[in-house]
Amino acid sequence: MKVVAKPVSEKAVLQSTKKNADPVKIHAGIIAKAQCCVDHLCGCKQ
């Protein structure tokens, strides 16, 4: 079995919401995840 991606810890998942979270890391996380359409500010008609 080949490992492509390892599991992420729950601590890492929730870190951005913690009181001791580093603002720079929160910022970096948002940018890393923003492969979607900058959330959903869009022109869709649902």
Added chain:
Amino acid sequence: MGLTALQTGIPSPYSKQPMLGSPGRDKVKSSRYNLLIPAGGGRTVLFNTLYGSVSVLEEDEYAETTAILNGTQPGAQSETLYTQLSAQKHLIADEVNEFAILENRKRAGINDSNTLDVIVLPTLNCNFRCVYCYEDHIPSKMSPDTVAALKKWLQAEIPLHKLVMLHWFGGEPLLEHDTVLSVSRHVKTIAERCGVPCVLHMTTNGYLLTAKRAKELIAAGIRDYQITLDGPPRTHDKLRVLKSGSGTFKRVFDNVCILATADKGVKISLRVNFNHTNLDSIPELLEMFPLPLRPQMRVVFEPIFGDRALNAICNIAPATISGKLAQFSEKAAALGYDIVFGVSAVHPGKLVYCYAERQNQYMFNFDGNVFKCSVCDFKPEHRVGRLGLDGIVRKDEAEWQKWTDGELFALKCRSCPYLPLCMGGCRKRQKDSDSSEECALVATNASYLLKHIALGNLGAVFNRV
């Protein structure tokens, strides 16, 4: 909507999951969030949607792995495979309540006070008349009193958070250029004074983004933009037109180049809305931008929704869309665009479906009414709160709570193995839908990964592993 990825080893959350193990081992069970996805060449991807782990099984490992995950071969497993599956969290300790993990994530996301997310619509008016637009473009602008109240609210609110995000939306925000500049400078000043990082973003059609304005906006701190080009001129100019019906491609294209050139720190989400009329023209557009600018541009492909005649999903087979998106993403990456796709698009740990579910997210309309979602008619009777001239937001608690409270996940979602990726789907769609059976996961406004799930072709995400 079909969610068709091959699954196995995913017991119902309402039944006892099989416990595995042999004497001396802790009791374990299969994670309910394992997906098995055929990857070609006899290989199979084992993807866990909760933990984000991705493993590839060779053909000769498949039978034994599924036997272990399904608990049909207890005591006779390969020790190595068993250990690997445990390390990858495809097998987990029996006492782990995975649904409780998801509930905890969602509560953390809803109540997260570290990030303040503010969206401002300085006008609902627009100089474009895109054929698929859902908004009514009424003449409108923020009054000086509302601008002052917004600034006052921001001044009080920003110091309470660790990161502030300000998004300009509309209508076309650059029709109210002065308001955009004034409020952006205000946010930048307060954030710098408090030591709070800020992200300023604008969704604009780009038509009014001249060199002079680009320079002013960048100086005011707006470095992230979303600008739409629906293919090359022959397709764009039929979909995104001025009020007069004239095409807009050349001017928008030139302005995007000017903006990217003005500051290397500028990031542009180049959005392409597509349907059957322009899907195949996308590669042509990608070839048009000068090579040095492409690393600053992240390409986003979005299917057009709405009327049947224009709707992408109604006119193109979902698997075809998924296949083309994967192909175009690959091409964009090869051409030098900043694009995230394939396995790198798998970001586990989503906390909420979208910002509208967050307590610390506000959408201010030009008239001071507060909303949660941009896909609405912005009628006062649908607001969730109101910005007073004293700079205080008074929430309509009952309306506000429809977005942030209540059941964390609909009953129909609780047994879905994709739940960790969508976190319950679109709240607005759930609120508005009469059907309890309808999946609220939609192929638009979603990440690369979610799009392929919604289109029923998750395999396209893993075709390069």
